[in-house]
Amino acid sequence: MSRSVNVALAVALLVQPAFAQTKQPLRAYGIGTAATPAQIAGWDIDVRPDGEGAPPGQGSVKAGEKIYLEKCAACHGEFGESAGRWPQLAQGKGTLASHDPVKTVGSYFPYLSSLFDYIRRAMPFGDAQSLSNDELYAVTAYVLNLNDIVDDKFVLTRATWSKVKMPNQDGFYNDDRTRAEKAFWNAKPCMTECRPPAKITGHAGVLDVTPSENRKGSAE
């Protein structure tokens, strides 16, 4: 009796450190069903920057061009230039520091997976998860080619994944607001005569806000 209690205590002591980080004691409710490998495989579509999760398959730029023109160009434009207000996929190089930044796969996306994972789950718009793995590789390769990231002969596979270098991979840094915007923390904000008398400098509906409209005389 006392021996079995001791065993239980010993087990509890052994187990406890694993849960210490979550503070509250763990309770297994016996609710939920084991997910089988087959069930997981059907839904497990995400892909990481290092290529983990990328399915078997391959696709050439040439094969991708045909798929792209058939399934993508109507919204994204024949050359990735966008039709109307749909996302632009290509060009935009050198614009990020201007006041008319054009964020595209080539100018902005940091990783191949950011593109590949998105196409795999969400494109073509309205026909999600309809591409075969080979089609997925091919159309991704073509969008890279539109951005001059790979040449016309390139074939994208798991083996060539790491050869793709995205131009803006180093264009991002971690949230630094608590440091860069430290001045916004102020225990005693000003209450009286905090600024010179305020003047209206812009009116909604009068000030044009998009870059093309913002140039005086260019519109209307």
Added chain:
Amino acid sequence: MTSSADDTNASRRRFLSGIAGLAAAGAAGAARADNAKNLPPNVADWSKSLGEAVGTRGYGAPSKYEKETVRRTVPWLTATPESSVSFTPLHQLDGIITPNGLCFERHHGGIAEIDPADYRLMIHGLVQKPLIFTLEDLKRLPRINRIYFLECAANSGMEWRGAQLNGCQYTHGMIHCVQYTGVPLKLLLEQSGLKSNASWLMAEGGDAAGMNRSVPMRKALDDCLVAYRMNGEMLRPEQGYPVRLVVPGWQGNMWVKWLRRIKVGDQPWYTREETSKYTDLMENGKARKFTYEMDAKSVITQPSPQAPLKRKGFTVISGLAWSGRGKIGRVDVSLDGGRNWRAARIDGPVFDKCCVRFYAEIEWNGEELLLQSRAMDDTGYVQPTKDDLRKVRGVNSVYHNNGIQTWALKASGELENVEVG
């Protein structure tokens, strides 16, 4: 590109004239003649005959006189209504709770209509035991209730380059605040058992966009919920029915709706939604990533361009304030564009990462005013002016515009969204 810009101009003009029409309609509504036969000393129609029986409205709806209280859209903002946004009519609400049917919407692949019998949540990856939960499973587990605001990181995003949209519904309406009922995410993860190197998870939606975002494990184990109810009833379809992720205080895009899958990993995924979108481009061409917390912010909702003043005299200024970093500690109001401030009165509950309602009472004698509000949270953060924000971030960042809003009140009682300098 030129024709597209022209289209945008045209639709923008239509939109703005629509707003003007709206304001006019509001004013006309106020001037609509009362019906003398319903006014004292006469006895009103509704006092003399029976009304509708109970049960006539199985699920109640607002009064037929409240038809203007609706979510509205800005068609020129997006290419297609399936991947677009509608805005909460903040100017027509009070208190802190947003009614479910008025909570702003943001979908990326339309509203998924999920039969709850076919709903499944999968948890796998770096866990001891991959699990699948049905909706009934989730409802059997211990649950908690919390009121949180949800703000889209792009709320006020159209205002970076200057005042554009006339109405707090459009400038600030990508926020709502409701009570969620759900299972702590930590409890669910414990059922699967985290492996020692588990440090991130990816939440994925079951809609046609398969929305996916990386969430650091410290947040997942802190206060995230897997929620199935809002304000007591089951989630609305447009809010992720039957199950969504709740990520208190953090940008709304991470609150994955129609939650289908949680994969545990040891690094972030850098999905399209956390790279191409929801990163904040600075003036030097570099972008901040993983800017999760929504900074303290506030807006005066009444009066505002869609809710003009109708008469002089005693007036209650009312608004909302919130912070993703904690509780709102104080709200100040200015009548002169930020030169002088007075403390507003906060009324109602003050919760962590939740909206508060504030009021400031004034006598308005018809003079022109520049109305502003300024929120402070319990970390000591003070809502900055738009110009102070621009000094740090430039005007390209799209997201996280929490600058102080100015409404110019005119002698007519109408208001306009303006910039002050």
